[in-house]
Amino acid sequence: MLSLLRLIKPNSLVTRTLGLALLAVVLAQGIATAIWYSESKQKELAGIQDASQSMANMFASTVTFFQSLPVRYRHIVLDQIRNMGGTRFFVSFNKEKLIVEPIEETRLKQASIQAVSSVLNQKLTKVDSISVDFSRPDNLRLLKNDIYLHDLPKSWAHHTLTLSPIDPPILVVQIELSSHEWVYIAALLPAPYVTLDDTVIAREQIVFLILSTTLLLGLTYLLMRRQVKPLKRLAKAANEMSMDIDQPPLAEEGASELVTATRAFNRMQQRIRRYVADREHLFSSISHDLKTPITRLRLRAELLENDTKRSKFNKDLDELEMMVKGALQCVRDTDLHENNAFIDLNEMILSVIEPMNRRVQVVAFVPVPMDPIVAKPLAMKRVITNILDNAVKYGTSAEVSIGVSDEWITITVDDAGPGIPEEKQEQVFEPYFRLADDDQGHGLGLGICRNILHGHGGDLIISNLPNGGLRAQLFIPPSLEV
Secondary structure, three states, rough: OOOHHOOOOOOOOHHHHHHHHHHHHHHHHHHHHHHHHHHHHHHHHHHHHHHOOOHHHHHHHHHHHHHHHOHHHHHHHHHHHHOOOOOEEEEEOOOOOOOOEOOOOOHHHHHHHHHHHHHHHHHOOOOOEEEEEOOOOOOOOOEOOEEHHHHHOOHOOOOOOOHOOOOOOEEEEEEEEEEOOEEEEEEEOOOOOOOOOOOOHHHHHHHHHHHHHHHHHHHHHHHHHHHHHHHHHHHHHHHHHHHOOOOOOOOOOOOOHHHHHHHHOOOOHOOOOOOOHHHHHHHHHHHHHHHHHHHHHHHHHOOOOOHHHHHHHHHHHHHHHHHHHHHHHHHHHHHOOOOOOOOOOOHHHHHOHHHHHHOOOOEEEEOOOOOOOOHHHHHHHEEEEEEEEHHHHHHHHHEEEEEOOOEEEEEEEOOOOOOOHHHHHHHOOOOOOOOOOOOOOOOOHHHHHHHHHHHHHOOOEEEEEOOOOOOEEEEEEOOOOO
């Protein structure tokens, strides 16, 4: 179960598809059930009214028949009818109205009572009162208020008033013929209305809905997982391509749309690989071709007799050579031809600041518990070293901290330097742009660091601290995969 919960992420395509399928099933079943319930209950109400009216006519005929008999013969005829089994309901003459413990109110019960009462009131006009209700077999009183159905012999009423194991409710009609003379009639409703069941959805229907919905969601989950696998491989390949362009082409499989997307990705990767190779070849050619004319110009500059002109000539050549070397260094340092590996950022930062803190502590850092990340070790170490070197060089001291969240691992470096004017905080990432007046650098370091982090899917952002100093934040995604 836990592994299934890990696979099903709230925002994943599989989870959203399952949620949509579940919503569709619930809505479809709800609408279908509402329509079915409305139509079936209308038919059921009409049916139970007809059945109840038919039984009421029989009751009325029975009462009319007994009313036509002399009083002293009524019990004799009633005993003969019982012995011959000539009736489908129990009839008795009582001296009082028996107590009836009614069942819970339902629409079917009210419809049956109203139908029976209506017919009896219409047919029997010479009676004092009519009472109609339903009772459970266990609470049914017969003959007297202290005699229950289960107290009588089985042959008296059990065969006509019980239907084991259902034990449905029993219709009880009591008609007052005169003072202390009541006709008591008890009967079961005919099938399929015998139980007066008014349940919207039966237990069997609920089980069927659960099984069918589970089967649908299970098949949808398996189908979506199978279709999403190529999409996950495509996303992983795109992430790895951003750090290493030399990746094998993806297998073109899955739905036709995924095959088309995979084919387009393979072609794009091939074009980018050719572009990078052409770029490397171009810069290598430029570096090789420029070395010869620069050397030749230096030799010719030495032949100049004017010292001032010779000095200016050599200075221009030095700047030209520095620009060529800087461009080649930028290309070489941002080229991430390096395998991914697991990196412990705490150990890497400690290894970088150790030589800086040998005489006196200039970099403060407290390691934090965290999982290793997957990145290119040399490239990441180059970034951390460059940022800390700048912090110590221009800010004399620095504080390093690591923050971990679901989206980013953030390395924050705060120094005690003068900071950088806000209007120039983006310019410092441009090649050859330097704020310092010294000649110890080419103005390429921050740009290279940001490009390396971009290649890992992260970023580098700098800002001034409120109380002075510069803050450099390195954003690294924690979910890189090997």
